[in-house]
Amino acid sequence: MTGAAATPRTPPGDPATAADDARDELPDDPRVGDFDLGEVPSARSIRRFTAQAARSRAGASIGSLLTDVYTTVTSVVISVLIVLGVVQQLGDSLPPAPPVHAPGGLSLPMLVALVLLAAAGALLSTAGRLGPVGAEGAQAAWWLPLPVDRRALLRPAALRVPVVAALAGAAVVVVLEAGLLTGGGAGLVRAGLLGALGAAVVVLGAAVAQTRGVPRRRIALAGDLALVAAPVLAALVVLAGRTPASLPSPSWPVVVGAAVLASLLAVVVDRRLGVLPGRTLREGGSVATQAVGAVVSLDSRELGRALSGGVAASARRRSSRLRTARGPATALVTADLVVLRRSVRHLVQVVVAAGLPVLATVVPQLASPVGVLVAVLLGGWMASSASAEGARWAEVAPVLDRLLPLGDRTVRRLRMVVPGVVALAWSLVVFAAVGRWAGATLDWLLLAVVAAPVWAAAAVRAAYRPAPRWDKPLVATPAGALPTGVLQVIARGPDLVAFCLLPLWVAIGLGTVTTWMVTAQVWLSVIAVMVASSTAEKGWMERLLEEQDQRKGGAA
Amino acid sequence: MAPVVRARDLQVGYGAAPVCAPVSFDLGPGEAVALVGANGSGKSTVLKTVLGLLEPVAGGVEVLGSPVDEREVQFRREVSSVLDDDAYFPALTVSEHLYLTARGHGVLGAQDEVADLLEEFGLADHARATPVSLSSGQRRRLLLAAGFARPRSLLVLDEPEQRLDQRMRARLADRLRAERDAGGAVLIATHDPDLVAAVCTRAVHVADDESRVLAPAEAADRIARVAL
Numbered sequence: 137m138t139g140a141a142a143t144p145r146t147p148p149g150d151p152a153t154a155a156d157d158a159r160d161e162l163p164d165d166p167r168v169g170d171f172d173l174g175e176v177p178s179a180r181s182i183r184r185f186t187a188q189a190a191r192s193r194a195g196a197s198i199g200s201l202l203t204d205v206y207t208t209v210t211s212v213v214i215s216v217l218i219v220l221g222v223v224q225q226l227g228d229s230l231p232p233a234p235p236v237h238a239p240g241g242l243s244l245p246m247l248v249a250l251v252l253l254a255a256a257g258a259l260l261s262t263a264g265r266l267g268p269v270g271a272e273g274a275q276a277a278w279w280l281p282l283p284v285d286r287r288a289l290l291r292p293a294a295l296r297v298p299v300v301a302a303l304a305g306a307a308v309v310v311v312l313e314a315g316l317l318t319g320g321g322a323g324l325v326r327a328g329l330l331g332a333l334g335a336a337v338v339v340l341g342a343a344v345a346q347t348r349g350v351p352r353r354r355i356a357l358a359g360d361l362a363l364v365a366a367p368v369l370a371a372l373v374v375l376a377g378r379t380p381a382s383l384p385s386p387s388w389p390v391v392v393g394a395a396v397l398a399s400l401l402a403v404v405v406d407r408r409l410g411v412l413p414g415r416t417l418r419e420g421g422s423v424a425t426q427a428v429g430a431v432v433s434l435d436s437r438e439l440g441r442a443l444s445g446g447v448a449a450s451a452r453r454r455s456s457r458l459r460t461a462r463g464p465a466t467a468l469v470t471a472d473l474v475v476l477r478r479s480v481r482h483l484v485q486v487v488v489a490a491g492l493p494v495l496a497t498v499v500p501q502l503a504s505p506v507g508v509l510v511a512v513l514l515g516g517w518m519a520s521s522a523s524a525e526g527a528r529w530a531e532v533a534p535v536l537d538r539l540l541p542l543g544d545r546t547v548r549r550l551r552m553v554v555p556g557v558v559a560l561a562w563s564l565v566v567f568a569a570v571g572r573w574a575g576a577t578l579d580w581l582l583l584a585v586v587a588a589p590v591w592a593a594a595a596v597r598a599a600y601r602p603a604p605r606w607d608k609p610l611v612a613t614p615a616g617a618l619p620t621g622v623l624q625v626i627a628r629g630p631d632l633v634a635f636c637l638l639p640l641w642v643a644i645g646l647g648t649v650t651t652w653m654v655t656a657q658v659w660l661s662v663i664a665v666m667v668a669s670s671t672a673e674k675g676w677m678e679r680l681l682e683e684q685d686q687r688k689g690g691a692a
Numbered sequence: 693m694a695p696v697v698r699a700r701d702l703q704v705g706y707g708a709a710p711v712c713a714p715v716s717f718d719l720g721p722g723e724a725v726a727l728v729g730a731n732g733s734g735k736s737t738v739l740k741t742v743l744g745l746l747e748p749v750a751g752g753v754e755v756l757g758s759p760v761d762e763r764e765v766q767f768r769r770e771v772s773s774v775l776d777d778d779a780y781f782p783a784l785t786v787s788e789h790l791y792l793t794a795r796g797h798g799v800l801g802a803q804d805e806v807a808d809l810l811e812e813f814g815l816a817d818h819a820r821a822t823p824v825s826l827s828s829g830q831r832r833r834l835l836l837a838a839g840f841a842r843p844r845s846l847l848v849l850d851e852p853e854q855r856l857d858q859r860m861r862a863r864l865a866d867r868l869r870a871e872r873d874a875g876g877a878v879l880i881a882t883h884d885p886d887l888v889a890a891v892c893t894r895a896v897h898v899a900d901d902e903s904r905v906l907a908p909a910e911a912a913d914r915i916a917r918v919a920l
Contacts (some may be wrong), residue, residue, distance in 0.1 A: 171843050172800040182796055190783035193822070273779030278789065278838075282796035283769040414762050415745045 179288030182279065216307050223315025230316075230501040242374055242498045245383040248312050250495070252331075254366035254488065255308055256338050259301055261359025261481070263342035264352050265443045266427065267420025268297040269405070269412060276418040287409040290417070294409055298339045298402070305335025323385045330386045333394035340401035346416065347408035360484045367491025374498055434604050434622055436521075437528045444479055444525075464540035465550055472526030472554040482522040486558060489518035493566045497573035508570060509644045515566060516559070517633060520591035523558035527551040527599035544671040548596060552668065556592035563588050570644070579649035583640060586654060589661040590636045593668035598629025636664040694757055695720045696846050696877035697742060701751035704737040710749045711737050715903040717896050721845070724868060724878035726888045728911050729898035735881035736775075736850050738898060742879065743773050743848055756845060769797070772844035774835050774852060780823035786810070786834055787819040790841045797842040805841060812867070813837040814860065829855040836864065846877045853884040865890040885912035 177185075230244070269290060271280055279289055309331025313324055342355050373379050423442055430438035456474045461467035476482060496502045496511035530536040530551065537547045563584035570584075571577025608621025639653040639660065695718040705711040712734030719725045727735040740746045742753055744762030753760050756770055780789060787806055794802035810816045813833040823831050832855040839847060847868075853861050861884065868878055868891040882888060888895055888911050895911030897904045906914065 171794075171797075171805065173798045173843065174800045176798040177795060182792070185792065185795075186781055186784065189785075189788050190781065193783040193785075273777070274781040277777040277779045278781065278792055279796075281768055281773065282793075283765045283798075284796060285765075286763070411763060413744070418745070 176283050179284045179286070182282060182284055182289065183292070186279075212303075216311070219307075219311055220314055223311050227315045227317075231504070241379065241500055242370060242495060243379040243381055244316055244499055244501045245381065246373060246379045247370070247495060247499050247502070248316055249383055250366045250370050251312065252309070253369070254363050255305075256334065257359045257362030257364075257366065259305070259335055259338050259359070260342055260362060261356045262443065263297060263301070263339045264345075264355025264357075264359055266297060266424045267346060267352065267416070268339050268343050269294045269346055269409065269417065270420025270422070270424050271417040272421040272425040276414070276421055280414050280417065285410065286412070287406065290409045290412070291406065293421075294343065294405055295402075298336045298343070298398075301335040301339040302332040306332035309334075317383070326386045326388065326391050329391050330394055333391065333398045336398045337394065337401060340398060340405055343405040344401055344408070346420075347405060347411055352416075352419065357480065360480055364484045364487050367488055367495070370491060370495050370498075434626060437531065437599065440525075440528065441532070444481055464542050465546070468540060468542070468547065468550045469553045472551065475526045475529065476523055476554055476558070479525055482525055485522035486519045486562065489515040489522065490562050490565045491515075492518070494569040497569045503573055505645050505647060508573065509641060512566065512570070512640075512644060513633070516562070516591050517594075517630070519562040520555050520559050520595035521598060521629075523555040523592075524551070524595035524599045526554060527596045531600050545669045548600070548669045548671060549665065551599075552589070552592040552596050552665065555595045556589055559588040559591035559595075560585065562591075574644075574647045576649060579654075580643075583643055583649045583654050583657060586657045586661055587637055587640050590632060590657075590664040593636070593661075593664035594629045594632040597632055597668040601625050601628035632664045632667060636660040636667075696723075697725075697753065697755055697879060698757075699738075699742070699751070699753045702738070702741065702748055702753050703750040704734055704741040704746060705749045706737075706746070708749060712898050713901055713903045714751055715896055715898060716751075717894070717905060719846075719877050719879055721875045721877055722872055723894065724872045724880070724892045726892040726895040726908070726911060727879070727881040727898050728883070728888065728895050728906075728915055733898045733900070735898050739773075739775070739848055739850050739879065739881050743771065743775075769843070770845040771848065772839045772842055772846070773848040773850075774839040775850045776854070777835070778828075778831060780831070780834075782822060782824055785820050785822055786815055786826070789823070789834060790838055793838045794841045799842060802841075809837040809841055812863070829857070829860075832856060833860065840867065844876065846879065847871055849878070849880040849882075851881055851883065853882060853887055861887065883915060885915040888912045888915065 271290065271293065275293075280286070282289075306328045310324060310328040313327040342359075345355050346352070423445070426442035426445075427439055430436070430442055456470075458467060458470045458474070461470045492515035493508060493511040496507050499507075502508075502511070530547075537544070540547075542550070564581060567580045567584035568577060571580035574580065602625055604619075604625045605621030606619060608619065608624070610617040610619055612618075637657075637660070639657040643649045643653050697717070697719040699715055699717050701714040701716055703710045703712075703714045711732075712729075715727075715738055717725055727738055729735050737746065741748050742755065742760065744760040744767065755767065758764075758767075761767055762771075784792065787810060790806045790809060791802055794805055799805060807816075810819050813836060815830065815833055815837065818826060818830060823834060826834070836849075836852060839849065849868075852864055856864065865887055868880070868887075871878055872891065872893070878891065880887070880892070888908050892908045892911070895906045895908055897906055897911065897914070
């Protein structure tokens with residue numbers, strides 16, 4: 137059965153290394169398999185073989201491919217133009233910058249710079265969690281064991297994330313530049329290019345770190361630190377009272393320099409693709425597959441799980457003994473607290489979420505009812521959803537909610553405790569700033585405290601929402617077909633924020649807090665908690681398990 | 693004769709945390725070693741370390757006289773492995789997966805080879821089916837067939853008996869015995885006493901406290917008695 141080897145072994149007697157000597161002691165060829173061997177195909181032909189087979193099976197033609205490309209490009213361009221229009225309108229409605237910034241204020245250009253820093257941090261964190269170079273499940277199982285050049289095998293995968301990041305970077309910078317800084321013309325083009333190249337540099341930098349063996353968790357941590365640095369820097373600028381009135385417009389040499397840097401990094405990454413270990417590629421690919429699946433199915437919870445799970449420690453120095461647990465209820469709350477404490481990403485998210493409304497109140501052009509309302513809405517949702525990690529895990533593994541002798545509704549209410557505490561802390565910070573902006577700080581703090589349960593209820597309601605329903609009818613709109621079943625599901629959670637925080641929104645809109653607003657908010661908070669405690673509609677995993685049980689019962 | 697695999701005080705685990713006691717064993721050409729032990733004892737972790745998918749926590753392992761490095765093309769030429777990867781290209785058929793493996797290793801006349809493997813592993817009727825339409829047992833057979841669709845000096849299998857019926861288990865045992873007799877080296881993690889008795893020349897009991905080398909009969913007996 138012994139066949140010819142594809143490549144000659146080390147020549148007998150070669151004294152190069154001890155390892156070679158050891159090989160020489162082996163039989164002439166210990167290979168098994170009665171094969172006639174020729175040349176190993178190129179990595180490119182392996183990729184082509186897989187792609188061609190997939191195309192032939194999918195029945196894809198050049199025409200359908202072009203249609204897909206056309207549809208995608210058109211959708212992206214329309215989306216960017218819509219966002220650009222909205223932001224530009226917002227920019228036009230902003231009051232002009234004051235000639236001299238008052239102490240304790242922040243200029244809009246400085247805010248834009250900080251937003252870009254935060255975006256770069258978020259990008260680096262995401263790139264670290266994704267790999268950024270990876271091989272998805274089938275590629276890892278069927279491509280990586282082949283004796284072909286891994287560089288060529290991985291090249292398209294290595295390019296994908298930087299290209300997507302560059303497109304996103306360009307879009308973000310163009311929207312900010314054109315919308316908030318009212319830039320245009322050649323300056324806008326340069327800014328867009330710099331945004332694209334900057335984003336690509338961040339991702340390629342992460343890829344270089346990956347090829348140097350830096351653990352993905354550390355890359356993600358570096359991104360998280362950059363993200364959290366943005367609000368900290370903002371606070372320092374405000375405290376120092378020195379904020380730049382404008383940002384320097386990027387010149388062509390700067391753009392060219394960024395392009396050279398991006399190209400150099402791309403070359404370094406390409407040259408080092410072959411040194412990436414299979415385990416790193418498998419891990420990155422697995423996270424990317426899960427994340428892409430979550431994005432395609434519009435499931436933000438699954439996306440969060442993919443990005444968190446990818447860098448979770450496989451072992452911890454010590455296990456929590458849940459010392460504060462004195463019974464089932466406190467055990468559940470303590471477990472939720474441990475889950476939150478161990479997720480750096482979510483803690484960073486809470487800090488950044490607190491920074492958003494605070495910044496809105498200190499930037500003269502944004503410190504309007506609309507600006508503050510939008511910032512409170514975004515920040516509140518970010519903070520509360522970050523704190524409901526325990527509920528999200530329980531939704532995908534319903535057994536976690538059944539482990540303790542507690543009723544379904546009680547479990548839901550207890551799941552609101554940690555988000556409630558986080559929402560309370562967030563509210564105290566944010567509404568102290570809102571109070572400073574609008575006056576009567578104590579009234580605002582009172583309103584914020586009674587509104588905190590709504591944020592918690594909304595987060596838990598969103599965590600337990602069922603999977604998007606794609607089987608419901610589509611509604612035609614000028615922007616394309618809208619799947620009503622999906623929207624209905626995605627709205628669970630945000631609906632409570634919209635309706636049960638009405639007194640808060642009215643108060644921000646009017647810039648004042650009245651007694652009836654506080655009273656109404658108390659009642660609406662109670663309603664929100666009751667709605668979120670409802671277990672009438674079960675989570676998708678729970679329904680799936682029940683259906684399985686029923687099938688098994690039927691078969692028996 | 694130098695061993696194909698040489699593990700010395702090899703401690704395996706995730707990060708810096710070992711999952712079992714250090715293991716030491718040699719596996720030469722024409723030999724088959726079984727890793728036996730309870731669920732979670734670290735058998736698969738040892739296999740992944742031998743395959744270079746995990747770094748050793750301590751100690752060392754060499755394959756064909758060199759430290760393990762799965763990034764080396766030569767390593768991938770010599771080592772064929774079947775782990776519990778239930779991942780497939782959704783658009784490729786069963787036979788196309790096998791062609792990918794065979795042609796990717798430079799096998800000429802892969803058509804006959806693939807046809808034989810499809811027949812041997814009971815997949816001939818499903819050659820044009822995509823893996824998603826197969827049962828879990830059939831997908832397992834596809835993975836095993838792929839392990840034999842290419843030349844190799846070392847064959848590493850993680851619980852190959854899983855999801856196979858008795859007839860296929862017996863056929864697999866025959867195939868592994870033939871592999872061993874042809875001078876190949878086989879390293880398997882298994883809970884199947886019959887497979888150990890029929891195929892293996894030695895066994896390593898992987899455990900928390902101490903890992904020991906056992907004779908195949910003793911290992912098979914231990915698996916049967918204490919349900920390892």
